[in-house]
Amino acid sequence: MMSESKVEAEYRAEKRARKDDRGVLEGATSLQLNSGYLEEEFINEFNRAFTLKDHKQTHHIINLSKNKGQGEVITYPFHTGRLRNILPAEFLHKLKTELTELDWHERSNDLYWFHQTDDLALNGGKCIKQLRDYLSGEEFVGFMEQITGVQLTRGYLDIAAQRYKQGNHLLCHDDDVQRGKLTRKIAYIIYLVDEDWKEKDGGALGLFTTDENGYPAKVVSRIIPEFNSIGFFLTGHESFHTVEEVTVVDANRERWSVTGWFYGPVDVLESETSAPPLPSSVLPKLLPLVDSDNEDAAVWRRWINSEYLKPNVQTKIQETFLEQSSVELCDFLLPEVYYNFTAKLTSKVWREQNYPAHVSKYYEASVTEELLLFLRSGSFGRFLTQLTSLDYSRVSQQIRKFDKGDYTLINDQALEPNGLDVIMFLDNLEEPDNVWNTSWGGTIHYIADKDELLRIVPQSNSLALVLRDEGTLRFVKYVNFMAQRPRKEISMTFIEDDTSQ
Template identity: 25%
Template sequence: MKRTSPAAQETEKSQKQPLMENDKIRSLFNGKIWDPKFQEDLKHEIATSQPYNWGTIRDLVDDDLLRNVRKEIETEIHFTNKETDIYKVNQSGDLANLSGLDWNDLSRLPSLCRLREILYSEVYRDVISHVSGAGPLSGSKMDMSINTYTKGCHLLTHDDVIGSRRVSFILYLPEPGKRWKDHYGGGLRLFPSIVANVPHSDHTAKLVPQFNQIAFFKVQPGFSFHDVEEVYVNKHRLSIQGWYHIPQEGEKGYTEGEEAEWVKTNTSTLAQLESNVLQDYEFPKNERSILPYHQIRHFDELLKAQPEFSDGTGITGTDLSLFSKADLEYLANFISPHHLTETGIQKLQSQFVTKSQLQIEDFLNDDKSESLKKLIKRDELEKECPYESVKVEAPWKTAMPPHKWRYLYIDGKSHENFQTEQDVLESLNSEENPNYKLLSKTLDSANYNTEAALIDVAIFLESTAFKKFLALITLLSPLSEQVLIRRFRPGKDFTLATQINKNHLLEHVKGFVEAVLEGTLCLTPSDGWESGEIGGYELYMDNQDDDEEENKDIKDAAVYQSDDTGDSVLINKPPSWNSFNLVLRDETVLQFVKYISWAAKSSRWDITAQWDVKTTEDEDENEIDNE
């Protein structure tokens, strides 16, 4: 997943290596690839393939050579497990990127060196260039890595657009002599695009890899989306991943300025997601509804009326008499009683003000907790969970695009099922505000008991009474809100690392906090999540980088950055039952929910909310546009 620095590339170019004769190179490949008819048939097959142009060749190279390569990798290379928001894979440490090696000091890897040489030889590159329609390919800018996918390993959706890449290839080396079966997982899955840069939620082509098989495709910005399916069994899916680049100066096919123009025009998957271009095609919308002004004033008055402690900590006392009887009764219908006493609220308030985060265990009272758990467990056991977007039925929807996130959600709006660009455009022309109360009335309670119960909690989180409680424990006044019910399916769902979306409509408000208050009520009924091995954890990490410019190329090459050392992790919360996690997050903090492994005993269920907030100021300085 890493890329060699320019300095390392120059060192590599300067190294003198004896080159094989073309006849020797040809002899180490399967003779069929030199057959003009085979090439033309393959070229036609690739040109007409779906969901985009890609191809595969079985028995690519000499069998003995590849078996020796596999033996060298097994005996001479140490693999280390590496995990980010987008992948979990075993990489070969310093050997992960073969272009960075000192090839004069690889006497223990002669077969691997030979394989690298023939894969980047001119005669073979010309074949790949011809059948893929990609144009001339560089033989000096080499880019290869060795990976082994073991049980639980995966790589999520991306399009391979980084730098000057022109063709992507994967040469598979699972155990020779044995067939890699579909139910092992680890397949290469290809995704069609609704429009450029917006892949469909479901793949439409899949390759089950076999020993000595290569898959390759022309890198097509915004269209060549693919992933590696999770490996489900205790077997090693070994592969060599590589790329062919645009020709460099002095090479055949070099065009001055071509690479610079390509890099300028085509952005990586990460850059696509960080831009505003795709916002129309992202669902659910990251849009927090601004609260009525009279509600915000009420929260201000509540906070100002609280008694203050005299110890200089900034912590207030709590006067529950400022809540109406109806407020307290409504809160008691949901929240555990020990959180609704003056002492309980002061304890929560102290923890949040000190750390800007808070974890409330046993948040819902026993009655709500037990009834919800019974319903969710029943759904897990008795109802078939839809794994294809076309099978998702109201009130659930599928989050998209899948190179940013994928999960089922309920947002209080009309049902949508996006299969075409027209579906998306029609939705944009009929924007509506969320209305969980209206949605609740439309559900058939006999078939949607669980959904109705979850919507009931979502309505509670949107209530004025709850936002009063929220204001007391955070000492912040809510200005806006968004509440989502989510279900993350095993072997399917995740969110990738993102920053907060600032609400520019509220920037003029006195006391406006340059951060978003996030709350997640986790309602996952199963156990076994604590080790992190099956994912599902909600992770917050520090994204500040003092050497941003120096590391820019490395970051981009890794596609997504997540913590794999533990140094930047701020919060790592595994799925649990009835735990409410509150975090005040600014732009320096990334957050994601890790891909849920197929080995998980259940889905991860939660209700998540976001609020823009402000500190309490004088009323006449808090004018807000109520439109």
């Protein structure tokens, strides 16, 4: 990592190289922060509010004495600010037009779904250059230092543009990233939304409280996107936030923004602090398989579609599984078994799980049914052995419901044990259209590194078997506001005899 002085020197050299024939930085005279914000009176008042150490629920509004504009400070759950009417509106409209001409990439994983440009430092558009140079220049960086009280490094700025379309989102995370001797200090968002963007259109910046363990708990403050405003906050282990789902009715409207981070030197306290470890309770318990005195064949006939008990069918399933490490079995349970069980999953049996927001959000049912006992029995384990050629000794089991806003995330501190994932998809067969629409989210994704290996779409009365070995991870994609109903499943992981977890 280059030293601060070298980074700054190279940045200044780059600026000099972009001067025009008159020796003036291109566009420098046409872009400046609303001058009212640069007045000493505003800077001092904003700084006093923003640097309060008291983390009580406080909200400060600071109006400019000159020029139209307003500063807003939120000190709880962490220090956040917003400035309205920051730049010339005409410039931002030209900037947005320029951004439309760039290449945009769809970004989608467990944490987010939106569209983004490459680093804007790589683009030569006139307005983009002006914005980048101004944000990383002395006037603006010095201004940010003055109003926040945070030391920042010159010449080191991340900047990109995002478009959040209908259903797009960014789930709970903290932006705490270090790069050598530098670390993210301040995150910023310059909003380029339509001037009539409303709270109901979604896309708000949601700020999470943290509990006594340092885990994100709930959103208690929001910044609603507003054209020609900038939102910013201090990053760290407790700066958990989200970009809430965009819920615009008109699919042609999008949440536009330019975002990034200002960097500064890592201090001793930051380098010695780490995120709190997650409790073991975020993962379901592994239990030994329960056996019975009845013969396997008789037990299987009571629950399983007879087609899957035929030796030739099992051989074909085994061949598919050995080749692909996964297989899906449609109409797996006997119709009467499936119907009787799903009918008992009424609204009364579901409870939202109290997991940290950066791990998962869904409902779980607490029911005692014979079907569930069968699915975690030694008899069912031996049935799976016939299909997979693997022997099992333990199993985890959850009955889960994913409604709008529910998801699971991949978290390095909450990795599931390797094993055979067995997912029994549940839905109401009486509904006229029980096909799950993939545009709603709720699909199960298996990945290794950045590559997607498998995507499973829920199907009524379908059993999915997936061997998840070392390096393979999975998540349930966020269920968005377009979903017409929740989706349900029995989620199990069978562990082999020789696996020591």
